[in-house]
Amino acid sequence: MLDIKWIRENTETVDKVMVMRGAAPISEKLVVMDEKRRDVMGKLQILQAKRNTLSKEIGQAKSTGVDAAPLFEQMKQVGPQVKDLEDQERNLQAELKLFVEALPNMLDAEVPLGKDEDENVEVRKWGTPREFNFEPQAHYDLGEKLGQLDFETAAKISGSRFSWSQGDLARLERSLAMFMLDTHTQENGFTEVNPPVLVTPASMYGTGQLPKFGDDAFYTNDERDLMLVPTAEVPLTNYMRDKTITEAELPLKFCAWTPCFRKEAGSAGRDTRGLIRVHQFNKVEMVQIVHPEKSDAALSFMLNCAEGILQKLEIPFRTVMLCSGDIGFCARKTFDIEVWLPAQDTYREISSCSNCGDFQARRMNAKFKDADGKNQFVHTLNGSGLAVGRTLVAVMENYQNEDGSITIPTVLQPYMGGKKVIEAVK
RNA sequence: GGAUGAGUGGCCGAGCGGUUUAAGGCGCACGCCUGGAAAGCGUGUUGACAGCAAUGUCUCGCAGGUUCGAAUCCUGUCUCAUCCGCCA
Numbered sequence: 001m002l003d004i005k006w007i008r009e010n011t012e013t014v015d016k017v018m019v020m021r022g023a024a025p026i027s028e029k030l031v032v033m034d035e036k037r038r039d040v041m042g043k044l045q046i047l048q049a050k051r052n053t054l055s056k057e058i059g060q061a062k063s064t065g066v067d068a069a070p071l072f073e074q075m076k077q078v079g080p081q082v083k084d085l086e087d088q089e090r091n092l093q094a095e096l097k098l099f100v101e102a103l104p105n106m107l108d109a110e111v112p113l114g115k116d117e118d119e120n121v122e123v124r125k126w127g128t129p130r131e132f133n134f135e136p137q138a139h140y141d142l143g144e145k146l147g148q149l150d151f152e153t154a155a156k157i158s159g160s161r162f163s164w165s166q167g168d169l170a171r172l173e174r175s176l177a178m179f180m181l182d183t184h185t186q187e188n189g190f191t192e193v194n195p196p197v198l199v200t201p202a203s204m205y206g207t208g209q210l211p212k213f214g215d216d217a218f219y220t221n222d223e224r225d226l227m228l229v230p231t232a233e234v235p236l237t238n239y240m241r242d243k244t245i246t247e248a249e250l251p252l253k254f255c256a257w258t259p260c261f262r263k264e265a266g267s268a269g270r271d272t273r274g275l276i277r278v279h280q281f282n283k284v285e286m287v288q289i290v291h292p293e294k295s296d297a298a299l300s301f302m303l304n305c306a307e308g309i310l311q312k313l314e315i316p317f318r319t320v321m322l323c324s325g326d327i328g329f330c331a332r333k334t335f336d337i338e339v340w341l342p343a344q345d346t347y348r349e350i351s352s353c354s355n356c357g358d359f360q361a362r363r364m365n366a367k368f369k370d371a372d373g374k375n376q377f378v379h380t381l382n383g384s385g386l387a388v389g390r391t392l393v394a395v396m397e398n399y400q401n402e403d404g405s406i407t408i409p410t411v412l413q414p415y416m417g418g419k420k421v422i423e424a425v426k
Numbered sequence: 427g428g429a430u431g432a433g434u435g436g437c438c439g440a441g442c443g444g445u446u447u448a449a450g451g452c453g454c455a456c457g458c459c460u461g462g463a464a465a466g467c468g469u470g471u472u473g474a475c476a477g478c479a480a481u482g483u484c485u486c487g488c489a490g491g492u493u494c495g496a497a498u499c500c501u502g503u504c505u506c507a508u509c510c511g512c513c514a
Binding site for chain 2: 005038041042044045046048049051052054055056057058059060061062064071072073074075076077078079080082224244375
């Protein structure tokens, strides 16, 4: 959420970013609404002051035995007027809030102008795609032939866009998650968290999924309207909701391995086969809560943490900076990591690392007390480190052998009980 | 899921319609005092909004309502505690 005071003073910037993001300019409307609200507020405050004075005088009159009747008459005038203005102010405030909370975050100066994902800018490439002397198979074919991926069963149980893995492949996914968690906690300084994956609408609002993007979330019929998290960013970042911590406590660095649930509402017909786009997948998520001056560095750090996983797995990837038309609602700057998938002969997203600045912190009232004793909003960042299901896909496709077996990456072998190759079940 | 009770400032805790500008205490900060400290005394000590400022307004879990006036009365809601039930 943007600060209305800031909007008032930076209307050109607001409109410029709206256009860059492919939306219509809106600042003029906001400024008019805000002026009206402040005007009513001014009148209201004068009347409230009058009411306070009268109320005090009535109290004194009653205690000293003076006749309070004339004061009562005045109060009967002022009271309803105050109430009327309070109603007006409340309505104007609510109306303005609807608009302000629908505004996306401002963009970092480095974010390139662009319409969609085709205009994202590659910032680096790592590793060289392997030369195959046979036709590499897609992960779903490999998995089914190994007898360890079963989309038919998944569909019977839950419908389309769900997965069923078993045996060594199921263990490989767990190994990947453990490897990621161990790396982030032991080497990168993150604290492992095991958070709820059912959250309240207030939490979804805090991280920006609500109110605009509720269509992609799964709801429960629970009386509290609990929702399934689309990412662990939601519970991890909401740790800070309605909280003020000391500067010394910063930064907070959390990571969690959780299932994520998404309706994939807008992606009918895309990636219909396999594990790439499913309603439920596992992800290791990193979240950082940092001092405003440190958030740029924190984003680079987190991106390195995510890239480090693929480097250790020795799988090629490239990193892109999202352009203005592709960047998410809450983010001021985002890097995607795209992993090489030989069967698709292309790079596919496996991680997204964003600096949200104070945008989420404002929504969820997350602050710290600075050295001068002033409360300031924290900056929040989140990044996948990594999407575990998609990493499994990448391992399968990049490490496949001609006979359909899959070599286990060296760093994962300890997690697989020393096993080096996954082969078809007899 | 049922019953009962409770939510007040950094913390404890009083207040149950108008003298509340939220008593009192603790903690913390600054000052006086002191050779230095402790004690003592004094001052300050939630956050947000409007305003250039002086100031003003709001904030007693949250949201409504009653009233000329609400921390106080009413309704809803959330959280916590205790007991019962159910349960991996």
